[in-house]
Amino acid sequence: MNGTLGFLTLFAFFALPSFANAHCQIPCGLYDDENVFRELELDLRTIEKSMNEINKLAGNGKTEPNQTVRWVQNKEFHADHFADKLQQYFSAQRIKLVETKEKEKYNILVSKLVLLHRMTVYAMKSKQTTDLKNLEALRENFELFRDLYNKHHH
Numbered sequence: 535m536n537g538t539l540g541f542l543t544l545f546a547f548f549a550l551p552s553f554a555n556a557h558c559q560i561p562c563g564l565y566d567d568e569n570v571f572r573e574l575e576l577d578l579r580t581i582e583k584s585m586n587e588i589n590k591l592a593g594n595g596k597t598e599p600n601q602t603v604r605w606v607q608n609k610e611f612h613a614d615h616f617a618d619k620l621q622q623y624f625s626a627q628r629i630k631l632v633e634t635k636e637k638e639k640y641n642i643l644v645s646k647l648v649l650l651h652r653m654t655v656y657a658m659k660s661k662q663t664t665d666l667k668n669l670e671a672l673r674e675n676f677e678l679f680r681d682l683y684n685k686h687h688h
Contacts, residue, residue, distance in 0.1 A: 656671045
């Protein structure tokens, strides 16, 4: 019995923080939309800072491969985090299936899904390049999504 309890304690100590960070996908009902929006905003700011630093390093005429690699890795991490959070939190858990033929509810669902897709694509483009136009498109779609989500989420 003590061995099982010890194993469970160790499992909880090491495994649960990663589950809590990714959100659980069980019907727990514990959501914090505003916190997720803040996380996504931080990702956007970090992607922008990374792009600007990469562009600055490329434009100063000096070769700084270590710093450039670090900024690229940082940009890619946050672009991936942004896209993953959209899919794992909003697509999988927060945007409910519409089981009605009511046109307005269906159109709102479609609009949310289109915005999620656009953000996913622009997060990918932000990962692939340092073109700030991709980040601006990502940010614009994020704001549109947040407004639509907050207005029509029950």
